[in-house]
Amino acid sequence: METRKKAVELRQVSKMFGDFQALxxxxxxxxDNEFFTLLGPSGCGKTTLLRMIAGFEVPTTGRIALHGKDIQGLPPHKRRVNTVFQNYALFPHMTLEQNIAYGLENLGWPSEKTRARVAEMLDLVHMSKFARRKPQQLSGGQRQRVALARALAPEPExxxxxxxxxxLDLKLRQAMREELRALQRQTGLTFVFVTHDQEEALDMSDRxxxxxxxxxQQLGTPRDIYENPTNRFVANFIGETNFFDVDLLSIDGNMARVRTPLGLDLTVPQRNVRSSQQKVTLSLRPETIGLGDQASGEIMTGTVVATNYLGGHTQYIIRVGDMDIRVSRRNSWNDAETLAEGATVKLGFHPEAARVLGQ
Incomplete structure (x- = not known):
């Protein structure tokens, strides 16, 4: 199996701000050549980690290397990394050409090479015809493209x-996601992306x-993190899920036998469960539960207590016994009427779709 080259290595890295441990x-x-995303809620340490790679923060402990070379003592401008900020940080008094050229000129690039690189970068982000405009004459998405061009111009690693x-607004964010991913593939660079938006992370990331x-909390591919969360925090933060407190009966390798509050005994995949635990958490994604004619596996009967039509899918809250179960059903052009509140309905799931979490 081929070993992937390492663009960035972090070893025993931590960060304290006074008495507060940020990381x-x-x-x-x-x-190398990976679209890597740091994902988490506000205050989780993701931006601190990014700033330490950039050199804007100094780790309290540990070592950071770039393509095998220790960059611990290097100031930001000496590191072969560039940062694209949330507010773009473009110079308002300069044209787009001048904004992109500024960093190259500071690095001592000759004027002919600088002009060629500026033109190449503007073409890369489809902004050539706006070269002599100033940032305030552009939309938010256009300014973001210029910020990307400026960051890519000095050929960072x-x-x-x-x-x-x-x-950016929702539609523009979705369009820019596609552009960013295409840009990363086209340039072959390593992108390290910080976000709190789970959909952005799932859509664009290699890991x-x-x-x-x-x-x-977990490091892996989008599919692995969504389908096989290591703990309750990850299962709850990535997408939506139903959580049930269940009794642990036994563990056999990566499978666990549990008893649900409804009295069902199930054998389901498990992550990080210890045999000493008596109570564990069962996670079941809403889209893995079938309704009505689509119900199969473990069948239950419940009452619709709420519906929420969301365009592409409808979300239901189904009460089974004293439990409320969230179910998501994709809508199609020939769907029958939305299930009415108060209706009795069958629902079912296959135990392999559930996960037992030990934390």
Missing amino acids: ETVSFDIH VLLLDEPLSA ICVLGGGRI
Whole structure:
């Protein structure tokens, strides 16, 4: 199996601000040519981690390397990394050409090479015809493209992106997600992307590092993190899920036998469960539960207590016994009427779709 080259290595890195520990000790690698995302809620340590890679913050402990070279003592301008900020940080008095050229001129690039690189970058982000405009004459999405062009111009080894889409409206964010991913593939650079938006992370990333409380909660592919969360924090933060407190009966390898509050005994996949635990959490995604004619596996009967039509899908709250279960059903052009509140309905799921979490 081929070993991936390491663009960024973090070893035993932590960060304290006075008595506050912003980031507990972490160690992981970011691969070359990878779209890598740091995902988590506000205050989880993701921006602190990005700023330490950039050189804007100094780790309290540990070592950071760029393509095998220790960059611990290097100031930001000496590191082969560039950052795209949330507010773009463009010079308002300069044209787009001048904004992109500024950093190259400071690095001592000759004027002919600088002009060629500026033209190349404007073409890359489809902004050539706006070259002599100033930032205030552009839309938010256009300014974001210029900020990307400016960051890419000096040929960094790694591009850091600190919530660059959060100031854009929904449609523009979705369009920019596609552009960013295409840009990363086209340039072959390593992108390290910070966001609190789970959909952005799932859509664009090769791998995601989920942070919570200053700790790494899980690191893996989008599919693995969504379908096989390591703990309740990850299952709750990534997408929506139903949580049930269940009794642990036994563990056999990566499977657990549990008893639900409804009296069902199920054998389901487990993550991080210890045999000493008596109570554990069962996680079941709303879209894995079938309704009516689509119900199969473990069948139950419940009452619709709420409906929420969301365009592409309808979300139901079904009461079974004294439990409320959230169910998501995709809508199609030939769907029958939405289930009415108060209706009795069958629902079912296959135990393999559930996960038992030990934390």
